[in-house]
Amino acid sequence: MKNDLNNRIMLVDDDVDITTVLKIGLEDNGYAVDTFNDPIEALSNFKADLYNLFLFDIKMPQLSGFELYEEIKKKNNNNNNNNNNNNNNNNNKKLKVCYITAYEIDYEMLREKFPTSHVDCFIKKPFQIQDLVKRVRAELG
DSSP states (O other), rough: OOOOOEEEEEOOOOOOOHHHHHHHHHHHOOOOEEEEEEEHHHHHHHOTTOOSEEEESSOOSSSSSHHHHHHHHHHHHHHHHHHHHTTTGGGOOOOOEEESSOOOHHHHHHHHHHHTOOOEEEESSSHHHHHHHHHHHHOOO
């Protein structure tokens, strides 16, 4: 099995059982996973250039997954602007995100509310761990 520990994932879902099961499943498949059950805590623990992929539940208290992603992008861009004199090409990499949801997605509403989000990855609950792993591998290339 390919070791993907250089691929770090931030997983945020307000359901502790879900983050526990998904973390185990992803780690069993070679990924490093940091889990958070509070989107505000996830935002405060975000470090630029640490994560290769974000897995966010859409419906969470305080911040939705979409709002969390927008805030992380701002924080990441601020960090990159502060490091402008640094010639590190990693600062320009796109933040990859997959949203996890039990609900139907209203793509038109999503584009209106978050016009700068270019997201193609939605994972509908319930799903099997192997389906999640396949999707994560596809997103990470």
